[in-house]
């Protein structure tokens with residue numbers, strides 16, 4: 451059972467063109483439930499391993515993120531070993547390590563930063579997607595070692611795609627945190643805001659976590675009202691992006707504004723404004739007269755803004 455890949459249906463969606471999205475991994479969702487299958491995959495000498503020290507992916511001296519098994523083992527003691535699936539028919543595992551003092555010299559692996567790797571474009575995009583998945587899954591295991599129901603230590607099963615509690619039999623699945631992120635427009639202008647932590651001059655789409663009992667559409671309306679005091683009517687899905695910091699799912703929507711007066715929530719935003727489309731084009735091109743700009747090209751905010759501006 452091989453899942454369809456983007457090339458099978460010529461996926462031209464915006465989602466498929468965003469950072470961390472171009473995965474060609476077959477997750478082997480049925481086979482991975484069989485411990486004998488996982489053991490056979492782990493015994494294959496041609497398997498590949500991505501290695502993380504904490505949240506930092508390790509990169510080979512050749513600039514690759516896929517280690518041969520013996521190289522991965524030399525980097526440090528494994529805290530977690532997870533089965534990701536197959537890429538180009540090779541089994542791929544994720545290994546979380548505790549670095550040892552005498553290991554990890556530059557010839558073996560250099561700690562890197564996943565955001566920087568994605569922005570720089572030095573790695574193949576499918577490898578960036580693979581690292582994003584590995585980072586989210588390893589992070590979940592590090593933070594969820596104990597059963598949330600009874601407090602007993604839980605055990606990974608299915609190659610690491612589930613944790614089971616031996617005490618109360620609760621099954622725990624890797625968490626994904628949905629975030630609504632929205633391009634709100636009023637005719638030919640769009641609503642952007644900036645948080646104090648943003649780079650100087652940078653404006654982006656508003657966003658917020660979706661709450662229990664809430665649709666993505668209502669989360670869009672609530673967040674925009676909370677942060678900017680603008681009422682939103684019709685909301686349509688545009689694109690989504692797995693965002694591995696640590697495990698968000700960004701759900702990108704377009705919202706039609708029903709009101710235009712802005713009331714800024716100063717706890718959330720430093721500024722919010724309506725930007726005419728031609729001004730947005732300048733921000734994307736880096737030619738804005740005030741030096742204003744939009745986020746880097748790998749983010750869904752950037753993807754949605756470029757799409758709307760007609761510059762993608």
Ligand SMILES: [Zn+2]
Nearest residue numbers: 597600615618
């Ligand atoms: Zn339990």
